[in-house]
Amino acid sequence: MIRAIRMRVMGGTSRFFRIAIALSSLWLVLFALAPNALLLLVAFFTRSDEHFVTPVLTLDNYIRLFDPTFLTILWDSARLACIATVICLLIGYPFAYIMANVRPNRRPFLLFLVIIPFWTSSLIRTYALILILKSKGLISELLTMLGITSGPVSFMYSDFAVFIGLTYTMLPFMILPLYASIEKLDRRLLDAAKDLGASSWRAFVHVTVPLTMPGIIAGAMLVFLPALSMFYVPEMLGGAKSMLLGNFIKNQFLVARDWPLGAAASSVMTIALILMVLVYSRVSRRGVRNREGGRGSGGALRSEGGMR
Amino acid sequence: MQDAIIELKGVSKFFDDACALADINLSIKNGEFLTLLGPSGCGKTTILRILSGFEKPSSGEVRIAGICMNGVPPEKRKVNTVFQNYALFPHMTVAQNVGFGLKMQGLPKDEISRRVAEVLRIVHLESFASRRPAQLSGGQQQRVAIARAVVNNPLVLLLDEPFSALDFKLRKEMQLEIKHLQRKLGITFVFVTHDQEEAFAMSDRVVVMDQGHIAQIGTPEQIYEEPENLFVARFVGEINILEAQICEVRESGQYGAIIDGALFPLRSRHTFAQGDKVMVLLRPEDLKIGAPDETDGPCLAGVIEESVYKGATVDIFIRLAGGQRLMAAEFFNEDDAEINYNPGEKVSVAWVDGWEVVLPDDPGHTDARHGRD
Numbered sequence A: 001m002i003r004a005i006r007m008r009v010m011g012g013t014s015r016f017f018r019i020a021i022a023l024s025s026l027w028l029v030l031f032a033l034a035p036n037a038l039l040l041l042v043a044f045f046t047r048s049d050e051h052f053v054t055p056v057l058t059l060d061n062y063i064r065l066f067d068p069t070f071l072t073i074l075w076d077s078a079r080l081a082c083i084a085t086v087i088c089l090l091i092g093y094p095f096a097y098i099m100a101n102v103r104p105n106r107r108p109f110l111l112f113l114v115i116i117p118f119w120t121s122s123l124i125r126t127y128a129l130i131l132i133l134k135s136k137g138l139i140s141e142l143l144t145m146l147g148i149t150s151g152p153v154s155f156m157y158s159d160f161a162v163f164i165g166l167t168y169t170m171l172p173f174m175i176l177p178l179y180a181s182i183e184k185l186d187r188r189l190l191d192a193a194k195d196l197g198a199s200s201w202r203a204f205v206h207v208t209v210p211l212t213m214p215g216i217i218a219g220a221m222l223v224f225l226p227a228l229s230m231f232y233v234p235e236m237l238g239g240a241k242s243m244l245l246g247n248f249i250k251n252q253f254l255v256a257r258d259w260p261l262g263a264a265a266s267s268v269m270t271i272a273l274i275l276m277v278l279v280y281s282r283v284s285r286r287g288v289r290n291r292e293g294g295r296g297s298g299g300a301l302r303s304e305g306g307m308r
Numbered sequence B: 001m002q003d004a005i006i007e008l009k010g011v012s013k014f015f016d017d018a019c020a021l022a023d024i025n026l027s028i029k030n031g032e033f034l035t036l037l038g039p040s041g042c043g044k045t046t047i048l049r050i051l052s053g054f055e056k057p058s059s060g061e062v063r064i065a066g067i068c069m070n071g072v073p074p075e076k077r078k079v080n081t082v083f084q085n086y087a088l089f090p091h092m093t094v095a096q097n098v099g100f101g102l103k104m105q106g107l108p109k110d111e112i113s114r115r116v117a118e119v120l121r122i123v124h125l126e127s128f129a130s131r132r133p134a135q136l137s138g139g140q141q142q143r144v145a146i147a148r149a150v151v152n153n154p155l156v157l158l159l160d161e162p163f164s165a166l167d168f169k170l171r172k173e174m175q176l177e178i179k180h181l182q183r184k185l186g187i188t189f190v191f192v193t194h195d196q197e198e199a200f201a202m203s204d205r206v207v208v209m210d211q212g213h214i215a216q217i218g219t220p221e222q223i224y225e226e227p228e229n230l231f232v233a234r235f236v237g238e239i240n241i242l243e244a245q246i247c248e249v250r251e252s253g254q255y256g257a258i259i260d261g262a263l264f265p266l267r268s269r270h271t272f273a274q275g276d277k278v279m280v281l282l283r284p285e286d287l288k289i290g291a292p293d294e295t296d297g298p299c300l301a302g303v304i305e306e307s308v309y310k311g312a313t314v315d316i317f318i319r320l321a322g323g324q325r326l327m328a329a330e331f332f333n334e335d336d337a338e339i340n341y342n343p344g345e346k347v348s349v350a351w352v353d354g355w356e357v358v359l360p361d362d363p364g365h366t367d368a369r370h371g372r373d
């Protein structure tokens, strides 16, 4: 789509597109690039009690990040976000696969199911989760009723609750890019794989997975990064004991009033994000090239392989 | 090995209520090049998909190498397909594409690479092994698709309109190349096309299909020269149809019939009674045009309407006295003034005795059902 837009802009025919691009670029520079650049800058400044920061350059903030407590937080967050991503992938892939393979007239309904959660704030939905997970909550009552447990059980304030919260909140972001790439997959390639002796499973592993890799990576990024920085879900469901990167950054800004340290921690995340986007763009560019080739176009190379 | 590698016995296929194949009986000999020929939608692809296992027959039985294949999934059949759009794996190199089937069989790596190299040499693609399909021309992709299928040594290779994406010249080249490949490998090929020239150029036998039925099975010569019905006659080339009435029954398939007022001797494998209406089918190239006074044998009188220069031949359109229009094709020869006819010129039309095809009258034959699409 971006390419289509660019082509039209370069064609110079549409003023609307130029204005639209200019406006959205301005918007992004003002509200996305500028704050991030400021953040990067602040990370090199010194903390000050009156004005939050004084413009005295230092590397001290980054050095403070090597503190074992922060490293533990970083590791815990990465681990948690990683596991949440894998869970989302394991649940999201089959769902997206089914969604892409059901009769087209049923797809809007499934898509609708994915999108419903966006109608309420995720903060409120997290509160709703508490009602389900808490002692004498929905699950607890259900288990008691079925006689599986004798008394009320709480699932709150555990890693388990955090996983449930993260997975629940992030799942749509995994499903949508997966659906987009599975839907684009040429089913005839699966027929070809089976024709060549591949079982359904091996056709999936050797054909479906590699060709939907851009979707998998996009989904993983869309889940992993927010999961890393999402502070309210671990705070509400995991309780005080799970201090994660998101909570850490939030605390530096709002509680400890140590902006430079918060900025340094957050720039670590920004750098991780940029690295992942780079990886993604490389993988998806390869995917696009491959897919375009499958259509049997071209003739420029024909003479080279001519018949003798 | 058994003589028939594939047998279809009473195979029918319904999609919902629509009948795509009706009671197909077909036996394919081991090592032959068989072509399914027919107009769009007549069920060619459906037969291939039943052979490869992607569709289940609604009734009937499919046997491959003597074993009933009903219920055997595609991956368990020793049959490979060259798909119409090639269906090459875009994320794999040419060598990985070709080696895919062998890898699925679990062969050791060195044997895979040896056999892949061998088959790539046969299709003249040895220097393209590490390219991706996107970096190949249409003709090269086509050959990768063929290599990917034949490398597995299938009992039968199925090809579904494999040349439809190629331009005319490349198509001709590939036709010959595939035919030679088939002779070399000795694998049974079942080929699908709706182009009768392609079918004739390549096949040992042709199966002409019409709306889920088999209209005729035979060698290209039989199909072209002895069509068993009007559908086949019309589908495999231009044909002139004359109405005639049997007026004399002579011995062993010989008849005398009145066409446009003249008495002609006819030969037919069908039996007719006196007074029967019949159709006399004549290929344009079998018609002989002469001056009106040439009287060696019976002939029809007509007037030249138009002649169309075609390069090697001239198509001549003649209006008969009875109002019917005929088309004759004559080889063009610049030194020969004989075929320089002018519109309005009176001519006589005859044909070599015995080259006509006589079929029972089919009231629908004047329909605009020309089988060329």
Ligand SMILES: Nc1ncnc2c1ncn2[C@@H]1O[C@H](COP(=O)(O)OP(=O)(O)OP(=O)(O)O)[C@@H](O)[C@H]1O
Pocket: B015, B016, B018, B019, B020, B038, B039, B040, B041, B042, B043, B044, B045, B046, B047, B194
């Ligand atoms: N999956 C399907 N569902 C419903 N009808 C089908 C399906 N596949 C084929 N048909 C119908 O069966 C008939 C035969 O189709 P088939 O694809 O075999 O034709 P074909 O001879 O290969 O035609 P073409 O030359 O256009 O490829 C057609 O009428 C088609 O509409």
Ligand SMILES: [Mg+2]
Pocket: B044, B045, B046, B160
């Ligand atoms: Mg077809």
